[in-house]
Amino acid sequence: MRTNKILPLALLGALVLAGCSDSSETAAVSSAAPADKKITVGFSVYDMQYEFFQKMAKGTQDAVAAKGWEIKLHDEKSDENEMVTGASALIDQGVDLLIISPFKPTALGPIIAKAKAKNVPVIVNDIGGGGTPYDAIVISDNAGGGKLAAEFMDKQIQANGSKSKNVASITCEPSATYAARRNAGFKAEIEARGYKVVAELSGNSKAEEGYKVMKDILSKNPDVAGVFSCNDPMGVAAGNAIKDAGKSPVTDIVTVGFNADPEALTAIKADLLSATVAQDPAAMGGLTVTLGEQALNKQPIAFSNAAEREVFNPVALIDKTNVGSVG
Template identity: 25%
Template sequence: MNRLALFATLLLTLAPLSSVSAQTAKKHKIGALTKSLANPYFLQMKQGYDYAEKKLGVDVVFGSTPKEEEDVEQLNILQSWLAEGSLEGYVVTPFRATSLNSVLTRISRKNLPIINIDELIPEETAKADDIKIVARIASNNVEAGILDAQLVLSSVPKGSDVAIIEGDPGTTSSTERVTGFTNAAKEGGLNIVASQPANWDRKKASELATNMMEGDHNLKAIFVANDDMALGVVHATQATGATGKIIVVSVDGTPNALDALKQGLLAGTVAQYPDAMAYMAVETLVKKLNGETVPEKVDSPIKLITKDNLSDAGKYYKDE
């Protein structure tokens, strides 16, 4: 199934949301805050916001940080939007589960709707901080880890040594991906010899991978919690002559990772289609602003991409 067919299927499953159009909806102004555009994943997410702005007739004020892990900078953007006062609602992807909560609490007290996507704020955390989240939209990160584990299990002998490079251990996305991979790998009979965080940093991931390979000459695979770090691991396998001997799998489906996959440097990546996630978030928020009922939780699509199905990767919608 190609990506256009996948998107058509997604729209059918979300039929109640798809009634919003540029012709019928009131012109709303909303804020969309994400992580750093230095990560291609969030650049693709921005493209989804741009597409939603055009297709749904809504004014999307977009914000991001120059670098990863800039919690304070991201919080300041949200604070400035709230102080300015013209936004009717917010879509947020925080760096971690509590990093935006001080301002989100104030937004909730003003009865402005909040959509939380990708990096989810747990319900108990939101409740404790008096944050009312209208809807949570994200891919199933546990399932993403499981899909990568299944690829590894089909590629290496049972009992093989494998390693894990985590993102930021304080983030839901990293924790869930690692949990999914770890459980499935162990159940399948793989031996996890190391699991260490690189905090979403490509250079750090490369250094960790080098140390892991030097410490275990029987290592057969490395699971990496996102594509950007995986590219660092790929660099390490090239530098040590391990390309083809140690397989690398990851999550996101970014363009650079797909290029590495085409070259045989990466075995697989679980595409998350962040552009579709952003579009769904804007559509959901506009529905809410128009007084309609929206689902509290929506799973966005994921798909394991290997060299055999590259046509299913990339952006989820067709540019016009």
């Protein structure tokens, strides 16, 4: 269904535990922290130079403050060694709960082992868990976002009057396993609506490669009616490639990205991108604190995907009708 108005994403994040679980367990929500001491949360964050992680940190800090807890923030600065040494230092400093958005998920092993040895629950926020025994991982509903993109694209292609049923999909780098769910969700839904994905190429998450991939798609499939991109830098770049080819990335080829980055919101307003799918890193941060409290209190967590201990945070579609409400 096309989204003309969206709920505040922070509200959606608060609803996730009640609405997206495939587990038969129901989380018993408690706002009471253990009474014997003040809880200290350690948050090791991927890289604070990026707006996405700044918002994630703000959501985490606000949720911790609302509970009267304390927080120690560590910036990994996109460095594996900094991630391992810094997160380990937080555990050594006696934090009661560790939240981590890991630069290198495959290097989480010693961190998780150290935390478990000291009975410190670990909640992972985004990126990946590296196959380690964390207590829970929060990720955006990537497959659901791909489905939203397909639903929007179908309606816009019809509104544009296009007769073509050919669309394309630009993927992120192969190692981005969670992000790959976006394209998988898109493909499943768009094919269910009678379209054919005539090209599915990787832009390796980079704008310049997204531009080149889109030019290649246009040269081989000039009648393509829509393109979905795994992230916004590639989506905006694809829109620029379409414009440079003398077509509109809105009325000729429906162009949809993912993330709701500032550049994408600007492009939507300028008719250089049809839509994007918004993640909510602040709500994700708040959700990790909620899950951390449940882990501390030995309460069951309602997982969206119990096998991988995943909890999905909702996403929302942003187009010209509601882009003004996103800031």
